[in-house]
Amino acid sequence: MTKLAIAIDLHRCIGCNTCALACKMQNNVPDGMLWNRVLTENCDIYDGAEGIYPNLTRTYLPLACQHCENAACQRVCPTGATYKDDKGRIEIDYDKCIGCRMCMAACPYNARVFNWNEPVRSTGFNYGDARVPVRHKGVMEKCTLCKERTDAGEEPRCVQCCPTDARIFGDLDDPNSEISVAIREHGGYVLLEEKGTKPQVHYFES
């Protein structure tokens, strides 16, 4: 079995948002939404800080679909449009999506975005990888773990573009893969573990 995933080194993340924009470009994500976003933790403004001067800290949390092993979104989808593929990724079959947004309510990570109307792009044309299917109004979308790239043996765009090399892509089922080793050695953890969704995206601090 293959269980593709990403591990993110929060110690290396500088909150530059390159991953968010690289993802948007690669996947033709319309205006007004992102598949991959970077949060400034415990702040109400971006690049804010926690604590009282001079004891300040600032941490960034890049957040996209967690490709959960026990995915709440997949369980509730009435048509099976959301599915777990043979490489362990959570994918959406846009032709099957009826736009009920049950998955959106079920996702604990707010990872999904919906095409509320016909997608608008400020460029006026579809950008991104030509292999990525164009979505229309009324369907759900989210991080595919760059399905088109990873199918061809390439890394996801966010992993490739991260300037501080904070992201590791690989197979969790291979104990010797770079990602498995990093999670093991640095004590990798997952978000909202208590929800029991078993995310495959891991976080660690090197």
Next chain:
Amino acid sequence: MSKAKIAYGVLGVVTLIGIATWIYQLMGGLGVTGMNNSNSWGLYIICFMFMVGLSAGGLIVASSASVFHVTEYKKVALPAVILSTVCICMAGMFVLIDLGGIQRVWRIITGPNPASPLFWDICIITCYLIINIVYLYFMTSKKPGAQDKVAIVSRFALPVAILVHSVTAWIFGLQIAKEGWYSAIMAPIFVASAMDSGLAMLLIALAALRRAGVFEVEQKLFSSLAGLLATCIAVDAYFIGCEVLTMAYPGAEGAQTLALMTSGPTAPFFWFEIVCGLAIPFCILVFSRNRQKTGLVLFASALVVLGVFCKRCWLLLTSFFEPNISGANGITLGTQAAQQSGANIWTLTGTYAPTWPEIVIVIAVFALGVLAFMVMCSKLLPKR
């Protein structure tokens, strides 16, 4: 008679305006509503829960009459089932209106996911509608033996009526993502609120039919149903009390969600439900003297129905307010406004306000429901 014709005309026009608005929504997408990525269900789903409740409540009363041989309640069984049929059709309409890709809805039949509560709900609602229609058929049938068949159908109708609202509750109650929804008592609360709002709606409908001179209800029966309503309100309040205490006691995450309900953006709905939807109607109806007065019973019933509507609002919206993983800039809205302005694509908390197309469509569905109820009553109820 002419009055009825005017009413038909007005309701028909409102329905047509609603259909036009729905076409506008189909063309523009759900972007014409107030929903967005932070709060992905709104007024339509609120109305869906509300109408399923109104429907189930009416049928539970009607079928209990046959199942438990409560002879006096059998007299109102026919209007109760008519009301139930109309309400469940309205509920189904709200689900369909809420779909972003209605042209692909057949996918549920060709490739259903049996694990999805939404799939269960579609099955049970279809089943429930069929039972309602069969029930109506036998109740109005003049053939010999039809009454025995009513008794048989009622034995199926009662459990299905309870299930239809339980399954609706499970759409929410099984979602571990939402602190305010994930609760075992969600289904019992939904059934209890269906009983009180459905019964209250039945009382309002019976009074309207009596006023219109279409259907006569004895005052004694009316008061007796009002007494049953008081009991249902008490049960509903008890369940809500259990839920609120369980949320509050550990002082942990549940208490935060509760704080949003009691003093957050959904607080007006919460307090209206507690005070006007439960406390006041119960205090009115608990005294048998008050139950003799049609005006007071109707006032209490209207409060119960409005209270349960408010309950649907706080139940749905509170859980969208605080994302599980917070942090700036929050969630991308994905709305038309966010796309056009470029700025303001972010929100830290769930945000939602219904827009005019949503409100017009909802009013039109209600108008169509009243229209259908009037037509069905004039055709099916025995002429005096």
